[in-house]
Each structure stands twice: as C-alpha cells, then as structure tokens.
Amino acid sequence: MSxxxxxxxxxxxxxxxxxxxxxxxxxxxxxxxxxxxxxxxxTEGSPVCGDLLTVWIKVDPxxxxxxxxxxxxxxxxxxxxxxxxxxxxxxxxGGMTLDQAIKVESADIMNRLGGLPMNKIHCxxxxxxxxxxxxxxxLKKNNGGK
Amino acid sequence: xxxxxxxxxxxTYIDPKVLKKMKPYLADKFGNPSSLHAAGREARFAIEQxxxxxxxxxxxxxxxxxxxxxxxxxxxxxxxxxxxxxxxxGNHIIISKIEHPAVLEAAKKLENQGFEVSYLNVDANGLVDxxxxxxxxxxxxxxxxxxxxxxxxxxxxPIAEISEIVKNFRQKSGAVSLFHTDACQAAGALDLDxxxxxxxxxTLNGSKIYGPKGVGCLYISKGVNLEPVIVGGGQESGxxxxxxxxxxxxxxxxxxxxxxxIKISESKRLAGLRDYLIKNILKITRSxxxxxxxxxxxxxINVSIKGVEGEALALMLDKxxxxxxxxxxxxxxxxxxxxxxxxxxxxxxxxxxxxRLTLGRKTTKKEINYVLKVLPEVVEKLREISSIKI
Numbered sequence: 001m002s003x004x005x006x007x008x009x010x011x012x013x014x015x016x017x018x019x020x021x022x023x024x025x026x027x028x029x030x031x032x033x034x035x036x037x038x039x040x041x042x043t044e045g046s047p048v049c050g051d052l053l054t055v056w057i058k059v060d061p062x063x064x065x066x067x068x069x070x071x072x073x074x075x076x077x078x079x080x081x082x083x084x085x086x087x088x089x090x091x092x093x094g095g096m097t098l099d100q101a102i103k104v105e106s107a108d109i110m111n112r113l114g115g116l117p118m119n120k121i122h123c124x125x126x127x128x129x130x131x132x133x134x135x136x137x138x139l140k141k142n143n144g145g146k
Numbered sequence: 147x148x149x150x151x152x153x154x155x156x157x158t159y160i161d162p163k164v165l166k167k168m169k170p171y172l173a174d175k176f177g178n179p180s181s182l183h184a185a186g187r188e189a190r191f192a193i194e195q196x197x198x199x200x201x202x203x204x205x206x207x208x209x210x211x212x213x214x215x216x217x218x219x220x221x222x223x224x225x226x227x228x229x230x231x232x233x234x235x236g237n238h239i240i241i242s243k244i245e246h247p248a249v250l251e252a253a254k255k256l257e258n259q260g261f262e263v264s265y266l267n268v269d270a271n272g273l274v275d276x277x278x279x280x281x282x283x284x285x286x287x288x289x290x291x292x293x294x295x296x297x298x299x300x301x302x303x304p305i306a307e308i309s310e311i312v313k314n315f316r317q318k319s320g321a322v323s324l325f326h327t328d329a330c331q332a333a334g335a336l337d338l339d340x341x342x343x344x345x346x347x348x349t350l351n352g353s354k355i356y357g358p359k360g361v362g363c364l365y366i367s368k369g370v371n372l373e374p375v376i377v378g379g380g381q382e383s384g385x386x387x388x389x390x391x392x393x394x395x396x397x398x399x400x401x402x403x404x405x406x407x408i409k410i411s412e413s414k415r416l417a418g419l420r421d422y423l424i425k426n427i428l429k430i431t432r433s434x435x436x437x438x439x440x441x442x443x444x445x446x447i448n449v450s451i452k453g454v455e456g457e458a459l460a461l462m463l464d465k466x467x468x469x470x471x472x473x474x475x476x477x478x479x480x481x482x483x484x485x486x487x488x489x490x491x492x493x494x495x496x497x498x499x500x501x502r503l504t505l506g507r508k509t510t511k512k513e514i515n516y517v518l519k520v521l522p523e524v525v526e527k528l529r530e531i532s533s534i535k536i
Contacts (some may be wrong), residue, residue: 023458024465031530047495047534050455050475050483054533072533076457076474080531 015077016114022081027088030056030070038070040141042133044126051075053083055130057090057101059138065095071130078120082109086127102135104128150468150513154354154445154506155297155331160397161356161507167400168358171393179390180379189392196399203406204348204365205339212382213363213395217330217351219375220364221248221291223386224326224347227372228289229256232322236286240264242274242293243489244301246328248349249291250485262286271438272301272490279308283315288322294332294348298473298486298502299437300446302336303327309344324370330354330362334405335413335443346370350402352394356507357401361394416505417444419514423503424449426518430525432536436487436500445505448473450487450496453534454525459501462524468517473500495534 015023030036038056045051053075058068069090073083086109090096096104106125110116116125160168171192177185179193197208204211214220229239241253243265257263264282267275274292283290290312295302305327312325326347329338334355340348347370351362366372366385378387424435424447432452451459456472463470473484475498483497503517529536 023461026531029531043533047498048493050494050498052533072531074453074532074534075455077461079455080458 014117014120015081016116018085018112018114019078019081019116022084022113023077026080026084028068028070028084028091029087030072033070033072036070038134040134040136040138042130042135042137044130044133045075045079047074051079051126053079053126053130055083055086055127055134057131057134057138059098059142060095063095063097065097066090066101067095069131071127075126076120078113078116079126081113082106082116082125083127083130085109085112086131088112090131098135098138102132104131147467150466150516152503152505152509152513152517153469153471154509155300155443155502155504156471157353157359158356158506159508160358161401161404163404164357164397164401168393168397171396175392177392179392180381189390192392192396193390196395199399199403200350200363203338203402205341206365207368209383210340210365210368211363212366212385213361213390213398214382214386215360215362215388217246217328217349217353217362218248219386220349220351220362221246221326221328222252223364223372223375224349225249225252225256225289225291226375227385228322228324228326228347228370229261230373231371232288232324233261235322236288238262238264238284238286238288240266240279240282240287240290242266242268242291242303244268244272244296244299244486245291245293246297246330249293249326249328253291266292268301268489270491271441272296272299272486273438273441274303274308276304276307276311280311280315283312283319283321283323285319285321287315289324289326291326291328294327294329295336295443296437296486297331298484299448299490300331300443301438302332302441302443305343305345313344331443333402334409335445336409338406340365340367352398352401355401355405358394358397361391361398363398412507413444416509419505419509419511420444420447422511423447423505423514423517427521430522434492434496436490436492443504445509447503447505449501450492450499451501451525452496452499453532453536454528455498455532456500458528459499459524462528463520466520466524468520471502471504473502474498 053073056070069087177189179189201208316323324346348365353359436448456474487497
C-alpha cells in the first residue's frame with residue numbers, strides 16, 4: 001500500500017494518535033491480579049454500561065507518593081486508552097502524592113490523550129474515578145494516611 | 147496487507163456489471179424522465195424497464211413498484227404512508243422488537259403522535275412470537291411490519307406464515323391490518339416472490355445487493371393506498387415526489403436481477419463458509435452465537451465473546467485490516483447496546499461484547515482462515531487487559 005493510500009485509510013479515525021497508541025499498546029495494566037499486593041484498590045463503572053475498571057495502587061510509606069498504578073478495563077478503545085493514560089499521569093516524575101492523585105480530573109486525562117470524541121467523554125473516562133476510589137481505599141486502610 | 151471486508155450486511159460494493167449499466171445515465175443519458183422530449187423519454191424508458199425487471203423478481207406488476215431514495219425511506223413510507231392514509235380506520239400498529247431503526251423509529255414517532263404501537267417479543271433465537279401476534283391483532287390494527295431477515299443476527303422470520311395469520315384476521319374482522327416486511331437483508335438470499343410471501347408491502351434497497359446506495363423500492367400491492375411522505379411533482383404515481391434518478395434505479399434493478407439469479411448457489415457457498423467460521427469462532431472460550439442456529443441468513447455470523455468489549459474488538463481487528471461490526475453501545479450514536487441483542491434476552495454485558503461478521507461475494511476460505519487466526523489472538527490480548535475475567 002502506498003503512503004497516500006495509508007493516509008486515506010487512517011483518516012477519519014475518531015481517535016487521536018495518542019489514544020490509538022495507548023489503546024494498542026496499553027501501559028501498566030495488570031494481566032493477573034492473583035497474588036498482587038496493592039495498598040489500595042478502586043473500581044468504577046459497570047459491565048451493564050459497557051465499561052468496568054479496577055485500579056490498584058502501591059504507595060511509598062515514607063513519601064506517600066504513588067509508586068505503582070495498575071489497572072484492568074473492560075471497555076471500548078477510549079476507556080482502555082484513558083485507563084492507560086491515567087496510570088502514566090499518576091506514576092510519572094516519581095509519582096503523585098495522594099493529595100495530587102485525588103485531584104486528577106477527567107479533563108486532565110482527556111487533554112493528555114489529545115481529546116476524545118464528544119460522545120465518549122462521559123462514559124469512557126472513568127480512570128480518575130477508579131483512582132480516587134483506590135486512594136480512598138488506601139486512606140481507609142491506613143488510618144487516613146497519617 | 148489486503149483488506150478483509152466482512153461487513154457486507156452494512157453495505158456491499160457495486161458489481162462491475164451493475165456499474166456499467168448505470169454509467170450512461172450518469173453522463174450522456176441525463177434527461178429528466180418527466181420531460182416530453184427524446185432525452186426525457188430515454189430516461190423514462192430505462193426507469194420503466196427497471197420497474198418491470200424488479201417486478202419480475204417479485205412476481206408482481208410494474209405498477210406495484212415505486213422507487214425511493216433508500217431502504218429507510220421505503221420503510222418510512224410504508225409505516226407513515228399506511229398510518230396516515232388509514233388513520234380513520236384504526237390507530238394500532240404492530241411491529242417486532244427487532245425491527246431495523248427505519249421501521250422502529252417511524253413507529254415510535256407515530257406512537258408519540260397518538261398511535262398505539264404493539265412491540266412483539268422474540269424468542270432467544272430471534273423468532274417472533276406468533277401467538278403474541280395473534281393476540282395483538284385487533285379491529286383497530288392498520289399495519290403489521292416485521293423484518294424478513296434481521297440485519298444484526300440474521301434470523302429469518304416465517305413471513306408466509308405471518309402473512310397468513312394477518313390476512314385471516316383481516317378477512318374475519320374487517321380490520322385494515324396490512325402487512326409490510328423489510329426485506330433489505332433478505333434480497334439475494336431468500337425468496338422475494340410477494341405472492342408466495344403474501345405481503346401487502348415490501349421494502350428492498352440497492353446497497354445490500356451489490357447495487358448503488360441511495361435507491362430502494364417499495365412494493366405496494368394493488369388496492370393498497372398510501373399517504374405520500376415526500377410530495378412534489380407527482381412522480382412515482384404521486385407517492386414519491388422528486389425527479390427519479392435513472393442511474394440509481396437502473397443499477398438497483400440490474401443488481402436485484404443478478405442477486406436473485408445467483409441466490410441459490412451463492413447462499414449455499416456462503417452458508418458453508420459461515421458454518422465453518424461459526425464452528426471455529428465458538429472454540430474461543432466463553433463465546434456464544436447470537437441468533438438462530440439454522441434459520442439465519444447464509445452470510446451472517448453474530449457472536450458474543452465474554453470479557454471483551456465490541457468496539458475495542460472491532461478496532462483491534464481493524465488494525466489487522468479486518469472490517470467487522472458490533473452491537474456494542476460504544477459503536478452506536480445513541481450509546482445504547484443493540485436493541486436486537488437485548489430483545490433476544492442476552493445481558494447488556496454480552497450485548498456490549500458482540501461481534502458481527504457478514505460475508506459476501508468476494509469472501510474466500512482464505513479470508514475466513516485469516517480471521518480465525520487473528521481473532522483469538524486479539525481476544526486474548528483484550529481479555530488480558532479486561533477487568534471481567536472469565
């Protein structure tokens with residue numbers, strides 16, 4: 001196939017290059033959660049709605065920064081890509097503090113993904129909510145993080 | 147890598163022979179078929195010949211065929227046309243829960259305007275509940291519309307049996323109770339003889355039968371009246387205003403003739419490939435076939451694969467240049483899972499996990515084997531990511 005034909009084939013994709021990259025090459029997912037020891041776990045969504053995701057975090061006891069963020073997602077391409085991007089945002093540059101993580105919003109994930117089709121935003125960007133639930137789970141188990 | 151197109155139920159390419167027949171009417175033979183002069187007569191002649199060709203396939207008279215702009219338009223015309231013409235005789239309409247949106251949305255619109263609509267349930271294989279139909283028919287019933295073969299799951303309804311019930315009721319009760327079937331997916335695979343089927347109205351279109359898009363027809367049995375939806379210059383016996391598009395109509399008729407001629411041999415070939423594909427896809431753990439195991443279109447495969455969302459699956463396949471479709475909410479404009487899959491009683495989760503592959507004239511065993519190589523790999527990858535573990 002010529003380059004020109006390739007370009008035509010790729011045109012009209014509803015998703016950005018970044019979304020495609022994270023969908024086809026998802027980062028930090030947890031293939032098997034058996035035996036994985038997380039400090040906090042959170043879920044969001046429902047299979048009835050077509051999106052269900054779980055997030056696991058490991059927190060450094062000294063710095064209270066998230067040193068590992070794993071996930072599993074049943075959902076469409078944008079749900080998978082936004083889960084993957086969320087896990088990167090949280091763990092890059094040495095990891096976010098819990099205070100920072102709880103403030104991650106869907107817009108933060110969206111912007112980093114280079115946008116999403118309008119009808120996808122509300123239903124498929126759930127990563128931050130599962131993350132918040134994981135942080136809350138950690139705080140509950142660790143005496144409010146103190 | 148070659149593209150593997152397995153979405154023929156969405157639309158087909160135009161057969162080269164069909165295209166050849168159309169070409170003169172796109173350029174030189176451009177006359178308005180309503181004009182008196184030679185240029186107009188030339189287009190008129192082609193349209194009337196096409197009408198006769200279509201009528202021959204359907205076993206009816208030419209004047210019982212009107213050309214429209216699509217299958218959707220024909221369905222709309224049948225539903226609105228009957229409802230508005232016969233509204234003084236009754237306000238009740240019966241449709242199945244697995245109609246194409248072209249009928250479903252038209253019926254819903256009428257419901258909002260005050261018509262009463264009964265939605266017939268289907269069984270787990272997608273067959274309409276005949277007893278429920280018998281019970282739903284009443285003196286007010288002006289229209290029954292049931293899809294011949296479903297576009298998503300391929301289930302084929304016993305149209306002749308249904309029309310018999312509707313006709314008997316009509317004769318006994320004096321109700322208008324006309325019967326329309328949407329046969330867009332049936333064309334080229336099933337018998338289209340309107341006398342044998344016993345239908346009063348039937349919709350067909352070009353884009354599923356290797357003809358052009360943007361053209362369809364509605365068979366209207368002699369004696370049945372309609373209120374037009376599009377009014378204007380009185381074209382198509384006053385039932386569809388707008389200058390007829392001779393190229394599209396000629397192409398549609400040619401495609402229908404050709405599809406009908408080869409339907410038995412082609413259906414047999416496709417059914418063989420279909421059964422081979424189904425048998426092997428179902429080797430994927432926790433997968434299931436949606437639709438009837440036997441009474442299904444020869445080109446239709448619809449499966450649900452647990453733990454994998456359909457849009458993600460279709461996009462992964464697209465990366466391998468396989469064109470497929472899904473009943474998942476994420477792929478639809480409405481963000482709701484397929485009403486057809488829900489109607490056959492599968493869970494929303496499995497409806498989101500559906501994949502439809504529809505075969506066509508260029509489909510080869512080699513292509514099927516390619517799909518059977520790629521699909522399990524892609525499913526495995528998505529299941530590894532998935533939060534629904536099987």
